[in-house]
Amino acid sequence: MVPLTHxxxxxxxxxxxxxxxxxxxxxxxxxxLSIELMLNSVNITFVGFARQWADxxxxxxxxxxxxxxxxxxxxxxxxLISLNRDRQMMNxxxxxxxxx
Amino acid sequence: MxxxxxxxxxxxxxxxxxxxxxALPNPLYSVLSLVATFLGLAxxxxxxxxxxxAVVQVIVYAGAIMMLFLFVVMLINLGREERxxxxxxxxxxxxxxxxxxxxxxxxxxxxxxxxxxxxxxLFPAARLAEVGSVQAVGRLLVTQYVLPFQAMAVLLxxxxxxxxxxxxxxxx
Numbered sequence: 001m002v003p004l005t006h007x008x009x010x011x012x013x014x015x016x017x018x019x020x021x022x023x024x025x026x027x028x029x030x031x032x033l034s035i036e037l038m039l040n041s042v043n044i045t046f047v048g049f050a051r052q053w054a055d056x057x058x059x060x061x062x063x064x065x066x067x068x069x070x071x072x073x074x075x076x077x078x079x080l081i082s083l084n085r086d087r088q089m090m091n092x093x094x095x096x097x098x099x100x
Numbered sequence: 101m102x103x104x105x106x107x108x109x110x111x112x113x114x115x116x117x118x119x120x121x122x123a124l125p126n127p128l129y130s131v132l133s134l135v136a137t138f139l140g141l142a143x144x145x146x147x148x149x150x151x152x153x154a155v156v157q158v159i160v161y162a163g164a165i166m167m168l169f170l171f172v173v174m175l176i177n178l179g180r181e182e183r184x185x186x187x188x189x190x191x192x193x194x195x196x197x198x199x200x201x202x203x204x205x206x207x208x209x210x211x212x213x214x215x216x217x218x219x220x221x222l223f224p225a226a227r228l229a230e231v232g233s234v235q236a237v238g239r240l241l242v243t244q245y246v247l248p249f250q251a252m253a254v255l256l257x258x259x260x261x262x263x264x265x266x267x268x269x270x271x272x
Contacts, residue, residue, distance in 0.1 A: 055221030
């Protein structure tokens with residue numbers, strides 16, 4: 001059986017790749033994709049601990065995380081579509097109307 | 101042994117997909133490699149006795165959410181991202197060091213956490229194989245976690261309405 005720490009390390013690697021993507025990419029869609037990556041890295045940690053503790057709460061929470069991610073993707077992409085239609089912008093450096 | 105090979109193969113697929121997501125310049129390819137990452141993760145969930153989560157991962161994530169992304173990428177017709185070369189050597193170095201530091205800290209935390217030898221719950225692998233992950237998780241969802249489950253339903257409803265309202269063409 002693969003020890004839990006391997007799964008946790010995989011989750012940490014995925015999370016860092018996702019965080020690097022959020023910081024490095026300037027395209028709004030790529031940032032949303034990287035956020036999905038980070039959410040999934042948390043999921044693998046949840047499910048890993050669920051096996052370790054023989055408790056299904058972690059799996060239930062993984063389902064909740066997936067539902068929240070679905071909502072986030074739907075609303076985020078809707079915002080991007082309306083932004084693209086009204087102002088033809090996709091680069092997050094240009095989207096600074098609300099910047100203080 | 102076979103289980104370990106399975107794990108390392110899927111872990112490699114997952115990490116390679118994730119790197120491709122962040123590194124590829126074309127968003128279309130990024131979305132497709134994220135699908136590969138999600139399929140690898142679904143296999144890992146299977147190896148963790150989480151069949152229900154694995155199926156939800158394939159249907160909802162790889163199926164629905166990624167198709168939504170693909171739709172938007174093709175609709176908007178992004179093409180290649182014009183990327184200014186990163187001319188921030190100091191920040192690049194600092195970011196790499198901080199990232200590696202965070203990774204080392206996380207791994208250290210994971211290796212020493214008392215959570216690794218936690219109390220054993222009601223569902224060890226043998227019992228899970230007996231009742232099935234779908235039944236057990238489904239029962240938990242509608243008994244102990246019924247309130248979060250209902251909140252999730254409201255959230256999804258608000259998400260649908262919000263997406264339609266935001267993406268609708270405004271009458272001028």
